[in-house]
Amino acid sequence: MSYFSYKFNTDYGMFNFRSGNTKLGETINGVNIRPGFDCKNCQYCFQDCYARVSYAYYPEVKTNWNNNSQTLRAIDRANNWEVLTEPVNKFLKRKKPLYLRYLVSGDLLSQQNLFAYMQIALSNPKTNFLLFTKYYELDFSLVKFIKNLNVLISVFPLTPIEDFSHLVDRLPIAFINGDKRIKYFIGNNPEKYVCGGSCITCKKCYTEKGQPRIFNLH
Numbered sequence: 597m598s599y600f601s602y603k604f605n606t607d608y609g610m611f612n613f614r615s616g617n618t619k620l621g622e623t624i625n626g627v628n629i630r631p632g633f634d635c636k637n638c639q640y641c642f643q644d645c646y647a648r649v650s651y652a653y654y655p656e657v658k659t660n661w662n663n664n665s666q667t668l669r670a671i672d673r674a675n676n677w678e679v680l681t682e683p684v685n686k687f688l689k690r691k692k693p694l695y696l697r698y699l700v701s702g703d704l705l706s707q708q709n710l711f712a713y714m715q716i717a718l719s720n721p722k723t724n725f726l727l728f729t730k731y732y733e734l735d736f737s738l739v740k741f742i743k744n745l746n747v748l749i750s751v752f753p754l755t756p757i758e759d760f761s762h763l764v765d766r767l768p769i770a771f772i773n774g775d776k777r778i779k780y781f782i783g784n785n786p787e788k789y790v791c792g793g794s795c796i797t798c799k800k801c802y803t804e805k806g807q808p809r810i811f812n813l814h
């Protein structure tokens with residue numbers, strides 16, 4: 597399996613894309629940013645965050661994610677997301693990946709950031725895009741029109757229900773195994789939604805749009 601890292605230069609700094617890791621396989625990880633610093637509503641997941649482990653232990657990862665954060669925050673402040681969407685669209689049209697996971701680490705920075713990632717998905721209909729987010733305050737109403745983009749609302753057992761309940765009719769929820777609310781939201785047979793642990797063979801999160809998912813803590 598060949599992994600790669602691809603760097604983009606912009607007027608706002610550099611950012612990079614990496615291909616998969618041992619769990620993700622040959623999917624592409626879109627622009628990752630700093631875990632725990634560039635996340636919304638992460639007070640309940642911060643302690644158990646696996647991305648923070650990679651960030652802490654691998655200097656190259658830390659440098660890349662710091663660079664990405666700096667660049668994307670500058671792009672967001674300038675509200676100039678075309679600086680990202682143009683080169684990424686060119687890159688994806690050339691590379692034609694079947695699967696792309698946005699933000700293995702970090703979260704959306706703004707509504708405009710969500711729109712930019714939606715636009716990239718629209719421009720690359722042959723790629724299946726996946727995004728988990730805890731930015732519950734954003735407007736996700738247009739996501740349902742993009743067939744190749746699956747957005748799941750990520751909640752932890754202590755996340756108050758009132759933080760995400762306005763989204764349950766709109767987007768699938770990603771729960772942590774053991775959350776007592778799974779029974780209420782998914783029903784009595786949640787087993788079929790439990791993550792099998794290897795995206796290399798599974799890919800369900802990419803292809804089964806609208807399905808809830810249940811993850812074991814890493």
Ligand code: SF4
Pocket residue numbers: 630631632633634635636637638641642644645646647648700701702703730
């Ligand atoms: S939102 Fe994701 S990346 Fe951020 S601290 Fe929580 S688990 Fe980690």
Ligand code: SF4
Pocket residue numbers: 790791792793794795796798799800801802809
């Ligand atoms: S359910 Fe499948 S695609 Fe989704 S994270 Fe788990 S292994 Fe990967």
